[in-house]
Amino acid sequence: MIGKLLVVDDEIWFREGLVQLISSNQLGWEVVGEAADGEEAVQAVELYKPDLIITDINMPVMDGLQLMEWLSRAHPEIRVIILTGYRDFEYAQRALRYGAVEFLLKPFSLDEAYRVLRKAYEELRLKQLKLRVTKQERQTEVFRAALFGLPCERALRENWEQKWRAADFCILQVHSYELPGKNYTQSDINLLHYAVTNILQELLQGHQAEGLYFPLRKEAFAFLLEPGPAGVTYRNAVKEAMSRFIGLETSWLELGAVQRFEELAEQYNEVHSGHGDGRAGDLAAVDGFPLLKEELLSLLVTSNLPAAEQRLAEYVDQAASLGLQSCKTRIYTLVTVFSSILLTDFKHVNAAAAGEGLNPAHILEIQSVQELLSWAKEKCAEFLDIFDHWLNQQQDNVVVQAKQYIDGHYQTDCSLQMVAAHVHVTPNYLSNLFKKESGIGLTNYVSQLRIEEAKALLQFTRLRMMEIAERVGFDNSSYFTVVFKQLTGESPRAFRRRYEERTD
Numbered sequence: 001m002i003g004k005l006l007v008v009d010d011e012i013w014f015r016e017g018l019v020q021l022i023s024s025n026q027l028g029w030e031v032v033g034e035a036a037d038g039e040e041a042v043q044a045v046e047l048y049k050p051d052l053i054i055t056d057i058n059m060p061v062m063d064g065l066q067l068m069e070w071l072s073r074a075h076p077e078i079r080v081i082i083l084t085g086y087r088d089f090e091y092a093q094r095a096l097r098y099g100a101v102e103f104l105l106k107p108f109s110l111d112e113a114y115r116v117l118r119k120a121y122e123e124l125r126l127k128q129l130k131l132r133v134t135k136q137e138r139q140t141e142v143f144r145a146a147l148f149g150l151p152c153e154r155a156l157r158e159n160w161e162q163k164w165r166a167a168d169f170c171i172l173q174v175h176s177y178e179l180p181g182k183n184y185t186q187s188d189i190n191l192l193h194y195a196v197t198n199i200l201q202e203l204l205q206g207h208q209a210e211g212l213y214f215p216l217r218k219e220a221f222a223f224l225l226e227p228g229p230a231g232v233t234y235r236n237a238v239k240e241a242m243s244r245f246i247g248l249e250t251s252w253l254e255l256g257a258v259q260r261f262e263e264l265a266e267q268y269n270e271v272h273s274g275h276g277d278g279r280a281g282d283l284a285a286v287d288g289f290p291l292l293k294e295e296l297l298s299l300l301v302t303s304n305l306p307a308a309e310q311r312l313a314e315y316v317d318q319a320a321s322l323g324l325q326s327c328k329t330r331i332y333t334l335v336t337v338f339s340s341i342l343l344t345d346f347k348h349v350n351a352a353a354a355g356e357g358l359n360p361a362h363i364l365e366i367q368s369v370q371e372l373l374s375w376a377k378e379k380c381a382e383f384l385d386i387f388d389h390w391l392n393q394q395q396d397n398v399v400v401q402a403k404q405y406i407d408g409h410y411q412t413d414c415s416l417q418m419v420a421a422h423v424h425v426t427p428n429y430l431s432n433l434f435k436k437e438s439g440i441g442l443t444n445y446v447s448q449l450r451i452e453e454a455k456a457l458l459q460f461t462r463l464r465m466m467e468i469a470e471r472v473g474f475d476n477s478s479y480f481t482v483v484f485k486q487l488t489g490e491s492p493r494a495f496r497r498r499y500e501e502r503t504d
Helices: 012-023 038-048 064-074 086-098 110-148 154-164 186-206 229-246 261-272 281-286 289-301 305-320 324-345 354-358 361-365 369-409 416-423 427-438 442-460 465-472 477-488 492-503
Strands: 003-008 029-035 052-056 079-085 100-106 168-174 211-217 220-225 250-257
Touching: 003 012, 003 038, 003 110, 012 029, 012 110, 029 038, 029 110, 038 052, 038 064, 052 064, 064 079, 079 110, 100 110, 110 154, 110 211, 110 220, 110 261, 110 289, 154 261, 168 229, 168 261, 186 211, 186 229, 186 324, 186 361, 220 229, 229 250, 250 261, 289 305, 289 324, 305 324, 305 369, 324 361, 324 369, 361 369, 369 416, 369 427, 369 442, 416 427, 416 442, 427 442, 442 465, 442 477, 442 492, 465 477, 465 492, 477 492
Parallel strands: 003 029, 003 052, 052 079, 079 100
Antiparallel strands: 168 220, 168 250, 211 220
16 A cells, blocks of 8 residues: 655745655655645645645745644644744644644755655554454444344444345354364464464455455354455365365355345354354454554565564564463464565565465474574564565666666766656665665766767767767766876877877
8 A cells, every 4th residue: 555645845846856755765655746835735635635745834825834724624634744944843843733743854864754754654554454454343243243133223234234235145164173193282273263364364355355254163254255256266265275274174155145134143043053152252363463464564665674673573572471372373473474465465576485374384383482483583584585685676676777777878968866767766875776786886887988988989080079078978078088087097189199009
């Protein structure tokens, strides 16, 4: 998920620079619009529906504070970052009463801008997650009420009926958790049940099939699935994954399409009367999965690997304080988050072992907390290495693309700003990356190409110095002479004379 951002500033050069900075870096934001003052911003908000606004304080027509006052009434859900100078900081602090989330003091560094924008993106992801989880929980609770004939508000019931009418009502049954050749304890079976729940959740997301489910008991899960091919594909994928990853045989009991809220209990009771009480206790194991996944995703999407490494270290340290069985559950959550990210959100990374996170077999065999933590740290390192390698490839691609552009354009305008705009990164980022990867600065790389071309023209043509300078990309012959002498140790004229003397 990429957030939508609106930039508001009356200084066009600053606004364009800020748009370029945001668009050229992985910060989690897409600039959907620009505005030169508060009035333009009001129109842009209604048009683009942004999640975040970056606005200057001092602007004509309607200033930043007036804009924020309007936002607090009309769109309180939109987050705002305030741009201000040191002289106006006290004045700008009034924006806090209208919900400003952060300040950027002009002039600000790139690192400070990155920090603020990444923080805002993390907050947006967590907010969206909470909304999704809350909505899903409400829908599931109504499903539970319908299945067991529990009381439910009329408005909730009618909305639920409208949403799920004609959905396929079915039950997934696990034949047995007692596997041949396995001497599982009750704690092991609890972890297997947790594995089942994770597989159901991840496949539902990965196949983009719309559905609801909850456990009736450890061996059975009630489902509502959208009708059509997506639901059928999901059911087949669940059976295959259960067998492949955890060796459990399962089957689907199909109970027909949902028609009315009141009829669902009848459909269920016809075949399952007296089984289970529908309590939510078995869902307790999955509580930490969505939050951890969203936290990691927000850091990976913004290329903030150091923060991701710190978060994983904190998670493992917290697991270390638990008993062995609780620690196993926490570590299984961790590796299934890794698997989920690689299988659904970063498929392009192509990590071969991604699916192994769904398999708890190795965790079940570990018999001490220390051994489990050591194994978990290895998995964290492997996961981060995958993304470190991917990011390095991305950086290598940037340098390769930059060199390809320079090779084709060094005879014309080939400034750092031009090249950076072509490869969609900031000039400062490209300059540092180019020097790191190539061992030479970008400007020097351009100059070397130009001088090599100039040497050929000096040797094999009778063009004048001014003509050669223009042909290889220099604005004037004087600057061309200075650069040529710096790189070769002699002037262009001396180079030509020496070549002519050698060939006579």
